[in-house]
Amino acid sequence: MPYVEVTLPVNADRSQIYPILKDMEKYPEFMADLVSVEVIERKDNTTITKWVSNVDGRIIKWTELDNFDDTNMHISYKQTEGDLKKFQGEWILTPVAGGTEIKLTVDFEFGIPMIAGLLNPILKRKVRDNSMNMLTAIKERMENRA
Structure with missing residues (x-):
């Protein structure tokens, strides 16, 4: 089962970053391969997307x-x-000197054993690239605002 973890320090307080992470419908702006995110249900401290x-x-x-x-x-x-057998993870915001370290974890399984050996490494690389691109976009947004 592929597991991806990316981290990036950002020169911003986590209280400024967290609202951006919660606004999942805007994720396609940060992730090139993401076509859409739609909130189906929102209640208490959960959403179904x-x-x-x-x-x-x-x-x-x-x-x-x-x-x-x-x-x-x-x-x-x-x-x-x-479409995936397993897809889960978390966003962790850790205060560090000068700002916040953003960590994104993704634990997934494609679910077709015969081709998993071929596709999992490709998907893992794509998930890692997309995740880092997302963190970089958040970093740029936070550090380059006027």
Whole structure:
């Protein structure tokens, strides 16, 4: 099962970053292969979101449950249905000298054993690249605002 973890320090307080992370419908602005994110349901500290991604011409769709811990500024997510056998992870914001370290984890499984050996390394690289691109976009947004 591929697991991806990316981190990036950002010169901003986590209280400034967390609202951007919670606004999942805008994620396609940060992730080139992400086609859309739609909030299906919002209640208490959870959302159910529907995602569509284009990975090298292959459309991957899933629905996930997102849990928001506003006190600790932490987000966890887990696929409830979709094209992957497993897709879950979390956003962790850790205060560091000069700002915040953003960590994004993605734990996934394609679910077709015969081709998993071929596709998992490709998907892992794509997920890592997309995740780092997302963190970089957030960093640039936070550090270059006037």
